Amino acid sequence: MSLFEYAPAPESRSIVDIAPSYGLFIDGEFGEAKDTFKTINPADEEVLTEVALAAPEDVDRAVAAARRAFESWSALPGSERAKYLFRIARILQERSRELAVLESLDNGKPIKESRDVDLPLVAAHFFYYAGWADKLKYAGLGPDPRPLGVAGQVIPWNFPLLMLAWKIAPALATGNTVVLKPAETTPLSALFFADVCRQADLPPGVVNIVTGAGDTGRYLVEHPDVNKVAFTGSTEVGRQIARSVAGTGKKLTLELGGKAANIVFDDAPIDQAVEGIVNGIFFNQGHVCCAGSRLLVQESIAEELLTSLKRRMATLRVGDPLDKNTDIGAINSRAQLDRITELSEIGATEGAERWSPECSLPDRGFWFAPTIFTGVTQAHRIAREEIFGPVLSVLTFRTPAEAVEKANNTPYGLSAGIWTEKGSRILAVADKLRAGVVWANTFNKFDPTSPFGGYKESGYGREGGRHGLEAYLA
Known part of the structure; x- marks a missing residue:
């Protein structure tokens, strides 16, 4: 029996513009850092661009910007916050082809997965949590749920944009502001998302993105003015984070490894x-x-x-x-x-x-x-x-x-x-x-309405669904 061969069907790289370099997104603007690092395409090892390496003083600036923005952002009615999240969701849908190509270039995953799985779920999470923004008192989390403050979020390289959505969408819906650190090997879709925030006219400082390696994430997690830490990554790093925030009063969720x-x-x-x-x-x-x-x-x-x-x-x-x-x-x-x-x-x-x-x-x-x-x-x-x-x-x-x-x-x-x-x-x-x-009778099916999280060394806390609101509310 002879099999038909598949002819190449490449998606065009030209639909996404990658700048020669990227700075840190703090207080609604991109700014430079003292040091930089390169991010490469894992499929051919070619350098894609140069990215800012955030130092402790850069993280300080980002957290300060988030703290300033928290006062006005948390004071907005939920229906007003929802408008921004709906706007972000629609822009993500409109620019999904660009984002899918960028994600595959930076991460190495097949374009059909970026296009048909990651991007639809990213937009769905923002749509879903936009719907919760003005209904928090009906979420079963008390009659007067209040935001925590500044959320420090550290995401992994396997689903860069999806993990961003899992964390940023519920944080913003509940009235918190965010400082997010993407993985050092896959920072580009998070930096693209910064541009989406500007396109949506999100108030400066509500979302801040600091790129860097493990030291940048560690300084963010341990920052004294961060109220909530969310981490997805390895069990080993999760243990270190749990130790570092113990006794600080910070709320913590960890989504770690698995062996399903x-x-x-x-x-x-x-x-x-x-x-x-x-x-x-x-x-x-x-x-x-x-x-x-x-x-x-x-x-x-x-x-x-x-x-x-x-x-x-x-x-x-x-x-x-x-x-x-x-x-x-x-x-x-x-x-x-x-x-x-x-x-x-x-x-x-x-x-x-x-x-x-x-x-x-x-x-x-x-x-x-x-x-x-x-x-x-x-x-x-x-x-x-x-x-x-x-x-x-x-x-x-x-x-x-x-x-x-x-x-x-x-x-x-x-x-x-x-x-x-x-x-x-x-x-x-x-x-x-x-x-x-x-x-x-299925596997790897995800939905923004369904909570996700683990037991034992797979971490604690839940992301997604109504349960995902709880981690961002006092």
């Missing part, structure tokens, strides 16, 4: 489950905190499911993130590629059987072929540690009780998936899983 179990029972529709498995681990190159990186499959159907899964993986296209046919783009950075490679080599050394489909990887950039490991046990490091890449560990089980025990045998608790035709089994198993989000 995707459980497939013997009555599951195999083809549907395979699509869910692929989406669960290979979406966004596996750069997803809630990725289904552990596949738990019932022993009686393991061979059939793995045959189908390998056949499906052989059709995945790895390559240029701006090609609309691409399924798996570039790994975000050299450091992340090195970690994925190291843990995969350890998996093979520990005795698990490694398999990847035949696929040619580009010569330049950071790439890793979609990979599965079979013969994995609970003792393997690849079954215990978050790899944060397109690597799936496959384990088997015989009974529902064993599936639950293996699924919960992890220090993480962010998400899980269940595949079965029995509604009663879905409810019974979901009730026993220690995970913040449990998907049934």
Whole structure:
């Protein structure tokens, strides 16, 4: 049987203008910093632009601007704040093609994911929280909910613009002002968002964006005039932040790592489950905190499911993130590629059987072929540690009780998936899983109305939905 080859279908880079350099966005204006750093395209390692590196005095200025703006912003009626959020949401929709290209260039994710998943969800979050802005007293959070003040927010590189929306939209809706630090490898969509704020005539100082590395984020989190800290990222950094804010009176939410179990029972529709498995681990190159990186499959159907899964993986296209046919783009950075490679080599050394489909990887950039490991046990490091890449560990089980025990045998608790035709089994198993989000016969489905967050080393607090308002209200 011959297969049709896909002709290249590249999205145009020319629809987004990337400036030669970017400053810090403080008090409604872009300004320079003493030092700069470069951000590169992970697909070809070309320098995209130069970005300001915020020093402690720059963070001080940003927090001071947010504090000044808080007085007037928090005093606005909710209906007036809502107008700004609605305006931002509409501008994001109007400029979504530009933003999708920029996100794929800076992050490495396929354009079809940036275009069809990230950007619609970004706009949806601003629309959703705009609707809450004048209804806070009906949110079940007390008769007179009040904003906290200045929110210091630190976001990761895997969903740069979406994580920005998750944090900024509820903060503004509840009357807080924001100082946000994007990840150092993916600052461009946050800086683009600063321009969106200006286009929406958002009052100066309500949103401030300071770019930089870990030290910039640490100074923001520890700043004495920040009232609320929101962080999405690694569990290790989350622990450091929790220690630094302990006893300060700052409100804190942490969304950290995960090692989600995707459980497939013997009555599951195999083809549907395979699509869910692929989406669960290979979406966004596996750069997803809630990725289904552990596949738990019932022993009686393991061979059939793995045959189908390998056949499906052989059709995945790895390559240029701006090609609309691409399924798996570039790994975000050299450091992340090195970690994925190291843990995969350890998996093979520990005795698990490694398999990847035949696929040619580009010569330049950071790439890793979609990979599965079979013969994995609970003792393997690849079954215990978050790899944060397109690597799936496959384990088997015989009974529902064993599936639950293996699924919960992890220090993480962010998400899980269940595949079965029995509604009663879905409810019974979901009730026993220690995970913040449990998907049934689907995976990686997100909605602004639904809360998201974890247990154990996956953090605490919830983002999204009505629950996401609570973290920004006194």
